[in-house]
Amino acid sequence: MDESVKETVIIPVMFSPEIEAALEATLVVANELLGDELLTAVLFGDLAGGYFQVGESTVDLLLLTKGEPPWQELREAYRPVWQQHGPHLRRAPLVASQASWQRYAFLKPHFVYQVENTGQILQGTLPVTGVVNDQLLAYGELCCRARDASASLAPGLLHPEARANAQQNLRGLARQLGSAPLNAQSDVALLALVQTRLNLMADALGLAEPDLPEQPDAPPPLPALLAIYEKVDQLMLIMPDLDADTLTSIDWPEVAERVAADYGSLHLCTPRQLQAALQYYSPISLKLRHYDHAWGIDFLADLPVEMRLVFLEAARTPAQIQLEALPSAYLAATDEELGKLVHDFQNRLLNVQLQHELFQRLLKIDRALPDQPLLRREYTFPERVASTMYHLNWWADHYLSLATQAAQNESP
Numbered sequence: 001m002d003e004s005v006k007e008t009v010i011i012p013v014m015f016s017p018e019i020e021a022a023l024e025a026t027l028v029v030a031n032e033l034l035g036d037e038l039l040t041a042v043l044f045g046d047l048a049g050g051y052f053q054v055g056e057s058t059v060d061l062l063l064l065t066k067g068e069p070p071w072q073e074l075r076e077a078y079r080p081v082w083q084q085h086g087p088h089l090r091r092a093p094l095v096a097s098q099a100s101w102q103r104y105a106f107l108k109p110h111f112v113y114q115v116e117n118t119g120q121i122l123q124g125t126l127p128v129t130g131v132v133n134d135q136l137l138a139y140g141e142l143c144c145r146a147r148d149a150s151a152s153l154a155p156g157l158l159h160p161e162a163r164a165n166a167q168q169n170l171r172g173l174a175r176q177l178g179s180a181p182l183n184a185q186s187d188v189a190l191l192a193l194v195q196t197r198l199n200l201m202a203d204a205l206g207l208a209e210p211d212l213p214e215q216p217d218a219p220p221p222l223p224a225l226l227a228i229y230e231k232v233d234q235l236m237l238i239m240p241d242l243d244a245d246t247l248t249s250i251d252w253p254e255v256a257e258r259v260a261a262d263y264g265s266l267h268l269c270t271p272r273q274l275q276a277a278l279q280y281y282s283p284i285s286l287k288l289r290h291y292d293h294a295w296g297i298d299f300l301a302d303l304p305v306e307m308r309l310v311f312l313e314a315a316r317t318p319a320q321i322q323l324e325a326l327p328s329a330y331l332a333a334t335d336e337e338l339g340k341l342v343h344d345f346q347n348r349l350l351n352v353q354l355q356h357e358l359f360q361r362l363l364k365i366d367r368a369l370p371d372q373p374l375l376r377r378e379y380t381f382p383e384r385v386a387s388t389m390y391h392l393n394w395w396a397d398h399y400l401s402l403a404t405q406a407a408q409n410e411s412p
Contacts, residue, residue: 016054018088021085022059022089026081031123033073037067039124040123040124040126041062041122041123042064042122043062043120043121044114045059046172046175048120057172059089060091062096062119063093065097069096069097071389082331093331095327100319101127103400106400107400109134112131113131116128136280140276142201143273143281145173146195147273148166149166150191150269153187153191153252153266154252154253170187173194177198191242192247196243198273209240209270210299212226218296221250221254221255222250225238227297227298228296229292230291231291233262235259237266237268237269238269238299241270274300279309283309308403311400314395315395315399315402317355318396326385329345338381346374346376349395352395353395370390371394372387374387374388
C-alpha cells in the first residue's frame, strides 16, 4: 500500500437526521464538482470528539483537494446546500489543497495532529503529513484562547458582538478541554474548569511556575494580584491562581466598573500561562513589546524569544486565514455580503504586509513582496478572492522559509 496515505476508513458516526442530510448534500456537491481532485472529507472538532452541543457547536468538516480548489465554482455549487442546511451546520467546510495542509503541519502541528488522529473520515484517504505534535505550542495556544475568553467575566466593557464572541469562545474552550457538552454553568465556573485543565497540562509538560519575589501590595478588590499589563485598550491581570475559589471570591462587576473609563476589555492569566502564551505561540507580541508592564512583577522581563518561533507565528497568520477562515466564510457568504467579506479579508492581508514593514525596521529583515499585485476594486469578487488566496499563500511560504533559516542560525 502507498505509505503516503492512510487506508480509507469509513467510520460509522451517529448523526442527527438534519446533520446527516447536510453532510450528505455537501459530499454530493464536492464529488460532482471536484471528482478525483477530492482526496478526503474528514470531520473534526466537537462532533468528531463526541461533545457536540446542539445550538452551540459547529459542524467542522475539512475537504482536502489535490490542487488549488476552484473557489468560485465551489461557492456557486455549495450555496444551495448552505441555504438549506446552514442553521444545522453553523459553519461551512474548510477547503484546502494538499500542499497547504502539508505546510500547516509545520505551522499548526497540534491542529493537524488532532485531525489526523481523532478526525472521522467520511470519504477518501487522509494524506499522512508526518506531523509531530508540538505540545508546548498547543499549550501556548490554549493559554492565548483562555486569556482572550476570560474577557467574558467583565461583559460590561465589551460591545455586544465582542461580548457574545467571548462567551462563545469560553464555552467552546471549556467543552473542548472537558470533552463533554456543557450544562448551564456560569462564566466563572467555566473559566475555573478551563484553568484546572490548563494546570494539569502544564504540570504534565513539566512547566514550572515562575519564581515570585515579594508579592506587591495589591488593591482591595484583587488581593492576590501580581502584575498588570496593558495592550492598547486591553487590561491584563496576572494572578497566581485562577481556581474556582479565587474566581468566585472576586466581585468582577466592581473590578470592571473601576477600569471602565480607561479600558475596553479585561483579561486574566497566571504567570505560567502568560509566559507560555507569549514564548511558544505568540512570540511576536513579546519580541515587539506589545504588552506594557504597568504594575507589579514583570514576568516578561528577560524572557527569551526564539526567532524561529517569531517567523513561524508570522507564517501561521496568513496560513490560518487561507485554510481556516476565508474558505468557510466565502462559501457561506450571500451575494450581498461578498463586498464586505472581500474588503475585510484584504484588510487582514494588509495587516500581514504592514507587519512585514515593521519587521524590516525592527528585526532588520530584507524587504520582500509577492510577484503579483493584489487585485483591488476594479476586479470581480472571484478574481479578488483568488488574488487574496495567492498572496496569503505567498506570505506563509515566505515566513516559513525565514523560520527555517532562523532555526539553522539558532541551532548549536
